[in-house]
Amino acid sequence: MLFFSYFKDLMGREVTVELKNDLAIRGTLHSVDQYLNIKLENTRVVDQDKYPHMLSVRNCFIRGSVVRYVQLPPDGVDIELLHDATRREARGG
Amino acid sequence: MMIAFSTLVLLPILAKLVMLLGDGRHLLGLLRSFDQFASIVLEGACERVIVGDLYCDIPLGLNVIRGENVVLIGEMDMEKEELPSHMTAVSTAEIKRAQKAGRDATYLKGSMKNIMKSLDID
Numbered sequence: 324m325l326f327f328s329y330f331k332d333l334m335g336r337e338v339t340v341e342l343k344n345d346l347a348i349r350g351t352l353h354s355v356d357q358y359l360n361i362k363l364e365n366t367r368v369v370d371q372d373k374y375p376h377m378l379s380v381r382n383c384f385i386r387g388s389v390v391r392y393v394q395l396p397p398d399g400v401d402i403e404l405l406h407d408a409t410r411r412e413a414r415g416g
Numbered sequence: 417m418m419i420a421f422s423t424l425v426l427l428p429i430l431a432k433l434v435m436l437l438g439d440g441r442h443l444l445g446l447l448r449s450f451d452q453f454a455s456i457v458l459e460g461a462c463e464r465v466i467v468g469d470l471y472c473d474i475p476l477g478l479n480v481i482r483g484e485n486v487v488l489i490g491e492m493d494m495e496k497e498e499l500p501s502h503m504t505a506v507s508t509a510e511i512k513r514a515q516k517a518g519r520d521a522t523y524l525k526g527s528m529k530n531i532m533k534s535l536d537i538d
Contacts, residue, residue: 342487344440360454366490372500375466376442379498380434380490386454389438389487 330355339394359387436488453483465511472511
């Protein structure tokens with residue numbers, strides 16, 4: 324639940340999602356769900372020439388199970404808040 | 417439970433989609449239905465195979481795709497170009513030949529490397 328809440332706070336920010344098949348997609352985080360499925364808007368593939376399939380795709384849904392990394396803006400992380408949330412989660416879970 | 421696939425619900429039904437599967441295949445088609453596992457019903461589906469500057473669309477018809485194989489679902493913007501202009505359409509037979517040539521080249525590269533390694537050549 325922690326990361327679901329964390330991503331909900333990040334909605335509207337620009338992120339880069341790197342998938343397990345090495346495809347990296349940059350876009351605005353539109354929504355997220357409990358499986359950490361991600362919907363991005365205004366997407367562009369990081370290495371566009373290598374992946375011509377996605378040229379006309381501007382919005383996409385990414386299955387949570389295939390995400391390797393979600394690269395965040397540096398000011399998107401409130402360390403103190405995350406620490407507190409983690410401690411609470413550890414205590415309660 | 418509604419929150420579970422609220423992200424998918426926001427994908428418009430009837431939109432022309434690009435779907436990337438776990439085995440690296442790319443499918444195009446119209447989204448007809450989905451479920452909480454991201455299983456998809458795709459109508460008028462075709463597999464777009466791209467090898468270098470060549471591409472081919474292989475028609476597949478009406479398909480149900482199990483959610484565990486789905487990597488990404490992208491909504492195609494009809495006003496944008498689907499493919500870079502330098503790419504040329506070829507027949508199914510030719511794209512299969514190009515795919516095989518690519519696989520053979522990779523295999524050859526791999527086997528040469530193994531031979532060099534076993535002979536201890538730098």
